[in-house]
Amino acid sequence: MKSLIVNSVENRISIGEKRTVCEFLEKHDNIYKKVENNINQFAKIANAQKHISNDLLKDFNQLLIEIVRLKKLEIERVNQIYELMTHGR
Numbered sequence: 403m404k405s406l407i408v409n410s411v412e413n414r415i416s417i418g419e420k421r422t423v424c425e426f427l428e429k430h431d432n433i434y435k436k437v438e439n440n441i442n443q444f445a446k447i448a449n450a451q452k453h454i455s456n457d458l459l460k461d462f463n464q465l466l467i468e469i470v471r472l473k474k475l476e477i478e479r480v481n482q483i484y485e486l487m488t489h490g491r
Contacts, residue, residue, distance in 0.1 A: 423483060430476060437469055 444462060448454045454462075 420487065423487070427480060434469075434473065441466070
């Protein structure tokens with residue numbers, strides 16, 4: 403990834419390398435779609451059971467907080483990559 407960014411800054415990035423970055427970003431997007439699906443499944447189970455233990459709810463909320471943190475970090479990185487790839491254009 404480091405060499406890709408350096409090449410991009412120096413305007414030496416190939417179309418294939420850009421495609422690789424796009425595939426990487428799509429893969430991450432698919433991972434978050436799976437996470438969203440799991441959240442929806444959790445909600446369906448919770449609605450069906452009409453009760454969730456406080457411990458389970460706390461654990462779930464902590465995981466959601468971590469997902470939000472990771473997504474924000476990912477967005478920052480994607481923005482940095484995008485800026486580097488479009489630098490000088």
